[in-house]
Amino acid sequence: MRILLSLLLMVITSSAHADMVTAREFMMKKDYEAAFKEYKTEAQRGNIFAQYIVAQMYARGEGVKRDMREAVNYYSLAANTGHMKSQNNLANIYMTGHGIVQNFSEAAYWFKKSAEQGNMLSLASLGELYHRGYGVDQDYKLAREYYERAAEAGIKKPYINLGTMYFNGEGVPKDYIMAYMWFDVADRRGSLEGNVNKFDMRTIISEDDVAKAEALAEAWVTKFPEPPKDDEENKAK
Template sequence: MKNAYLAGAVAAVFVAGVAGADVKQGVDAWSRGDYKAAVDIWRPLAAAGDSDAQFNLGQAFKLGRGVPASLPTAIEWFRKAAAQGHNQAIDNYGLALFQDGKKTEALPWLEKSVARGERRAQLVLGTMLFNADGVPRDWVRAYALVNRSSQQGLPQASQTLAQMDQYIPEAQRQEGLTLARKYEADSRALATRLPATPTGGTVSGTTTPPRVATTPPAAAVRAAPMPTPTRTASPAPAKAAAPTPAAPAATGGAWRIQLGAFRDASNARSLWAKVGSRTGGSPAYVAAGGVTRLQATGFASRSAAQQACTKAGVSCVVVAP
């Protein structure tokens, strides 16, 4: 199971800095598929301390394009750029350290990424907290972080939440949802204090942005390491195995439930096709801040909406009128 839920988490994004026209030339070469030329351009700039070039060179070693694949070398270049405050390098450094089994070293960098609302780091750290994988178990915070990742449209996070729902008691899930809302507010406040993205911004390295491997499976949550200090601390198997009754049909009330938020509206429709019938509600696709929020509408009360959330089988938030 080592690294099972990190595979594919390090996205391949390449940066062209404002002051480094040569870095941009390397990005252009990469986009043409001339990986060796890109690496040749970035290498001396990275050695001279250019954080964009260091980050891009780390990506090249991570993916094995233009150079032999080498995770340790990629980690070293990510480290150099992260030490200069390069946010994308911070994200990839923490994820790559975890992938390399260096969980203690990865933790402070994952925390930095989580503080900025980075959804991949939220999923990884949340799953670590759930499984007590290199950190003390904390189901409330685990649920909050994976919920935030799911709300930002990461499909693997939604799958992981569905698994967490089988183990985390309702009271702790509700605490997690409250904490998730606080994290969202905190990350928005932090975003207003961060400097704007420089002109030149972020460009993809190829026509189809490459991935490290396949997308992380829903098996991020492992059933084996559940705490067992007493029998009452473990989930009740009988309840987990019981058939799930259908959600009551919505009655046209004003209460809603939110099932997710997606940058791609087609993903919202896809999720509704999978779980919508379980809710008993009607779909609503609400555009907000560049994302589409998938909601089920028509519930007469909070308790009816909460029951529909439970029947949906995915992470869900009740929305008051």
């Protein structure tokens, strides 16, 4: 009896793997409708990665009519089983309110779940919620801590926010050198906003302080180089 059950399990597993391979082949051929059908079949069987892909396809309107509610449904299935990328994407939908009712509390919950698994994008977004006091009690100290951790891990989003906190004195003493330093870091990493903010600050900061800030920025980008970009599907698994 045990042998029969084992053989049946092997057949089911082999079939599921074949369906996922077929779905990926359709995706590579850009036959999104065929890929969607294969992935959805596997998603309904409980395949977590397939649930994530189906949610993405609903969100993007690839191979199926765009439907954010269905995207939320499938992201939720994967998120509730611990899929980190689904947790992050679900949180983003709740934060922006694209196609559903905006809910910052739900966004904070799922960003936290994803961040606890090491997703630095989620940590940066969670920092933003604490910075603004959306869905959580406003906490500048925690926001800055999350921004800095995410920035050090190679996430660019916090650079401008950290500069803004120092410029406005939000949870830290107002410090134009540190503000300029973060805007310079953002500029060095390709941010137009960082470049513009630096230009605007030159009307209120001395050349000596600019030099100090640029030296700090140079030291920071040297200490924390940009990480290599990983394959998106590998990161999602």
